[in-house]
Amino acid sequence: xxxxxxxxxxxxxxxxxxxxxxxxxxxxxxxxxxxxxxxxxxxxxxxxxxxxxxxxxxxxxxxxxxxxxxxxxxxxxxxxxxxxxxxxxxxxxxxxxxxxxxxxxxxxxxxxxxxxxxxxxxxxxxxxxxxxxxxxxxxxxxxxxxxxxxxxxxxxxxx
Amino acid sequence: xxxxxxxxxxxxxxxxxxxxxxxxxxxxxxxxxxxxxxxxxxxxxxxxxxxxxxxxxxxxxxxxxxxxxxxxxxxxxxxxxxxxxxxxxxxxxxxxxxxxxxxxxxxxxxxxxxxxxxxxxxxxxxxxxxxxxxxxxxxxxxxxxxxxxxxxxxxxxxxxxxxxxxxxxxxxxxxxxxxxxxxxxxxxxxxxxxxxxxxxxxxxxxxxxxxxxxxxxxxxxxxxxxxxxxxxxxxxxxxxxxxxxxxxxxxxxxxxxxxxxxxxxxxxxxxxxxxxxxxxxxxxxxxxxxxxxxxxxxxxxxxxxxxxxxxxxxxxxxxxxxxxxxxxxxxxxxxxxxxxxxxxxxxxxxxxxxxxxxxxxxxxxxxxxxxxxxxxxxxxxxxxxxxxxxxxxxxxxxxxxxxxxxxxxxxxxxxxxxxxxxxxxxxxxxxxxxxxxxxxxxxxxxxxxxxxxxxxxxxxxxxxxxxxxxxxxxxxxxxxxxxxxxxxxxxxxxxxxxxxxxxxxxxxxxxxxxxxx
Numbered sequence: 001x002x003x004x005x006x007x008x009x010x011x012x013x014x015x016x017x018x019x020x021x022x023x024x025x026x027x028x029x030x031x032x033x034x035x036x037x038x039x040x041x042x043x044x045x046x047x048x049x050x051x052x053x054x055x056x057x058x059x060x061x062x063x064x065x066x067x068x069x070x071x072x073x074x075x076x077x078x079x080x081x082x083x084x085x086x087x088x089x090x091x092x093x094x095x096x097x098x099x100x101x102x103x104x105x106x107x108x109x110x111x112x113x114x115x116x117x118x119x120x121x122x123x124x125x126x127x128x129x130x131x132x133x134x135x136x137x138x139x140x141x142x143x144x145x146x147x148x149x150x151x152x153x154x155x156x157x158x159x
Numbered sequence: 160x161x162x163x164x165x166x167x168x169x170x171x172x173x174x175x176x177x178x179x180x181x182x183x184x185x186x187x188x189x190x191x192x193x194x195x196x197x198x199x200x201x202x203x204x205x206x207x208x209x210x211x212x213x214x215x216x217x218x219x220x221x222x223x224x225x226x227x228x229x230x231x232x233x234x235x236x237x238x239x240x241x242x243x244x245x246x247x248x249x250x251x252x253x254x255x256x257x258x259x260x261x262x263x264x265x266x267x268x269x270x271x272x273x274x275x276x277x278x279x280x281x282x283x284x285x286x287x288x289x290x291x292x293x294x295x296x297x298x299x300x301x302x303x304x305x306x307x308x309x310x311x312x313x314x315x316x317x318x319x320x321x322x323x324x325x326x327x328x329x330x331x332x333x334x335x336x337x338x339x340x341x342x343x344x345x346x347x348x349x350x351x352x353x354x355x356x357x358x359x360x361x362x363x364x365x366x367x368x369x370x371x372x373x374x375x376x377x378x379x380x381x382x383x384x385x386x387x388x389x390x391x392x393x394x395x396x397x398x399x400x401x402x403x404x405x406x407x408x409x410x411x412x413x414x415x416x417x418x419x420x421x422x423x424x425x426x427x428x429x430x431x432x433x434x435x436x437x438x439x440x441x442x443x444x445x446x447x448x449x450x451x452x453x454x455x456x457x458x459x460x461x462x463x464x465x466x467x468x469x470x471x472x473x474x475x476x477x478x479x480x481x482x483x484x485x486x487x488x489x490x491x492x493x494x495x496x497x498x499x500x501x502x503x504x505x506x507x508x509x510x511x512x513x514x515x516x517x518x519x520x521x522x523x524x525x526x527x528x529x530x531x532x533x534x535x536x537x538x539x540x541x542x543x544x545x546x547x548x549x550x551x552x553x554x555x556x557x558x559x560x561x562x563x564x565x566x567x568x569x570x571x572x573x574x575x576x577x578x579x580x581x582x583x584x585x586x587x588x589x590x591x592x593x594x595x596x597x598x599x600x601x602x603x604x605x606x607x608x609x610x611x612x613x614x615x616x617x618x619x620x621x622x623x624x625x626x627x628x629x630x631x632x633x634x635x636x637x638x639x640x641x642x643x644x645x646x647x648x649x650x651x652x653x654x655x656x657x658x659x660x661x662x663x664x665x666x667x668x669x670x671x672x673x674x675x676x
Contacts, residue, residue: 025458028440029423033382054440067442067599068423070382086344087539090589091502091577092530124426124543124593126383127347128173129575130205130500130507139385143173 007045013038014046018053028054028064032071041072077112077119079157081105082136085122088129097133097150098122104154118157160193161239164212164219166269167198168354169386170347175227176209182230183211190234200355202269203509204256212251215241221248256506256525261487263495264472265348265511268355274393276401279358285403287474291366292411299370300326303473305481307493311348312338312429312466313541313570313646315492315559318473321463324453325371328461333373335364336438336457336464339380339387340422340429343542345573348497349467351509353380353387356471357394358403361417363470365408366477367463368415376417377457378467379434382424391419426543426597430645431464433599444599445645466571468497487513492558500526502539502575512557519553522576533578537662539586541570543593544650546657547577547586566657568650583662588616590654594647604639605648611635612655622668629659629666 017034021027028050035046042065051058065071083098102108105118112119128134131143137153165171165180180196187194201208210223211233220241222233229246236244251257262268271278279285291299304319325333337360341349352360364376380388395417398404406414425443428434432446435457456462472494476484484494492514498521500507505527522528522538529535537547546567548555555561562569577586591612598605612635619628636652643649659666 026420026438026440029420029437033421033423060441063442064440067444068425070422070424084344087543087586087589088344088502088573088575090586091575091581123383124597125342125344125346126169127341127350128170129345129347129502129573130203130504130509131170131174131208132502134173136383141169141173141386143170 010043010045011049014049040075077116079118082121082123084126084134086125089133092132094133101150162195162214164197164199166201168201171201171208174208178227179209179225182227186234197272200268200273205508206506221251222246260511261495262511263475276397287477288362290477291369292409296370302481306476306484311468318469322370325461325463328454330461332460334457334462335367335373335376337378339378339467342426342429343571345501345575346499346571350387352471354390357391359471361398363473365415366473369413374414378419380419381422427599444601489515489558496572499573503529503578504576505530514558516557518555529578531578536579536581537577539575541568545570546653549661583658583665587655587658594651602644604642608639
């Protein structure tokens with residue numbers, strides 16, 4: 001488990017990210033993306049700082065953070081595997097590959113392995129539907145997955 | 160100097176285009192050959208990607224699908240002069256999948272360097288915007304209306320009428336919002352345009368701005384498309400530097416600028432009102448209509464919300480005229496539609512054609528049947544909210560009204576093919592489950608109905624009172640269809656009911672289904 005940042009340090013870095021985006025119309029999502037890029041997740045300690053800067057309530061910030069699938073409340077693993085679970089990938093045997101990957105990694109979707117090596121997340125369409133099944137591993141897109149490639153991915157992220 | 164074209168859209172990258180490009184560069188260096196590598200978007204023939212093209216004296220010659228291990232032998236075969244190789248495809252324009260298309264919106268996609276404005280101009284880009292700056296806003300609106308262009312996001316609302324409403328709405332501040340939240344499985348046309356020809360979208364948005372009096376545009380782009388985000392941002396920067404965007408669009412008195420906003424993984428934000436809430440920095444909850452976004456949209460101001468393909472189709476309409484565009488198509492579906500053929504299909508990719516081809520022609524002739532070689536069981540048209548069509552309905556022409564008449568929808572024109580191993584009860588259950596996960600929670604039929612739908616389908620699967628539960632699911636779908644605030648709850652019944660109607664055998668108690676096989 002990674003040590004979480006001290007709250008004063010989070011507040012200071014959050015304030016800097018807010019300052020970068022505060023001139024935008026509707027800055028909350030860009031700010032939250034900036035925070036997730038910085039910390040790898042959206043720390044609880046960042047929320048009151050944002051609320052204060054944007055003059056909205058803590059509840060509103062909490063509501064937005066929890067509405068969107070992208071914002072993590074906890075740090076992700078060192079590797080993030082997003083496997084597409086949508087129809088086009090289903091039609092090419094995606095469900096079986098998903099089950100295989102869960103078994104190989106020993107975790108389910110939305111979970112991080114105990115050693116912090118990998119987080120497994122579902123994606124609902126990566127737009128790679130003509131080369132399904134597809135995945136994104138640490139930002140790199142992969143098409144035409146098969147059992148062999150899934151095994152490779154599992155080996156790579158657990159190394 | 161010879162030019163080699165290698166795609167770099169995310170589809171090609173997912174198939175190894177980066178490694179191929181590196182291998183080509185390494186061979187060029189090792190063989191001391193002076194040639195230029197240009198990275199393009201994809202032509203959309205994904206079973207041939209990565210497709211490498213070389214400029215020869217006879218035009219471009221294509222090779223594909225190229226693996227990094229093919230590269231040395233391509234050089235040995237003198238591919239830089241169009242030499243024969245096992246991966247030779249000849250002239251790309253002669254490949255039947257491309258030859259049969261009518262590429263209006265995607266005319267440049269896969270051919271040019273996406274972020275080269277010179278390339279864009281050299282291939283007819285900016286001609287529409289140049290005409291638009293010399294026209295009155297109403298003339299532009301009139302041209303778009305006459306072209307018959309309808310919203311390509313799925314709703315099929317006439318684009319010109321939407322623009323007229325925003326044009327007529329009073330207000331100093333107006334917005335053009337491009338809906339690039341292409342969340343439907345089986346669709347990738349928006350992604351391909353943004354990664355392969357981003358200037359056409361910028362041009363279309365600038366024309367929309369001039370036509371309606373809006374001087375600010377936003378592209379709401381889903382976070383699942385990081386490559387599209389990067390390419391769009393790079394193109395906007397170039398357009399701004401060249402005076403295509405800014406205080407005087409192409410030197411005119413019209414001001415227009417735009418920025419990309421990245422979504423955060425909520426499918427429902429593809430619905431226009433929840434998209435607007437998301438842009439404002441709120442939860443992506445659906446708004447009741449009226450008021451229409453055209454009158455009270457982003458930050459309460461008059462707002463055009465159009466899909467990527469709608470906006471990207473505008474430049475050619477302005478350039479070639481409304482009649483040219485309108486001449487393609489059938490009935491009230493005018494122009495071309497980029498059909499995305501996906502899933503379990505042999506020749507998957509993007510096929511832009513005039514409306515009117517039948518589903519059977521698209522799947523069997525263009526798509527070449529399933530990738531697995533097994534019979535086609537069902538195709539889902541229009542994303543997760545679209546109906547499943549059996550082979551018996553393959554005579555349906557690709558046309559908004561024809562699909563509606565058969566309880567289906569074109570949506571964003573994505574088609575996902577399933578072979579006979581598909582279990583339609585599972586697919587129906589997935590539709591309900593997806594709706595439950597992605598529901599914004601504002602209206603009851605969608606929020607609660609989807610969960611009850613999953614439970615009811617599970618009971619049918621377990622053989623518990625199948626007759627009663629089928630009647631119940633039909634009643635529930637009726638409530639969701641007519642009682643939901645937006646298309647998420649309102650259209651989830653399409654995949655569910657079409658699966659039940661067209662594939663009743665999959666909904667019988669499991670033991671019976673097994674015994675019947």
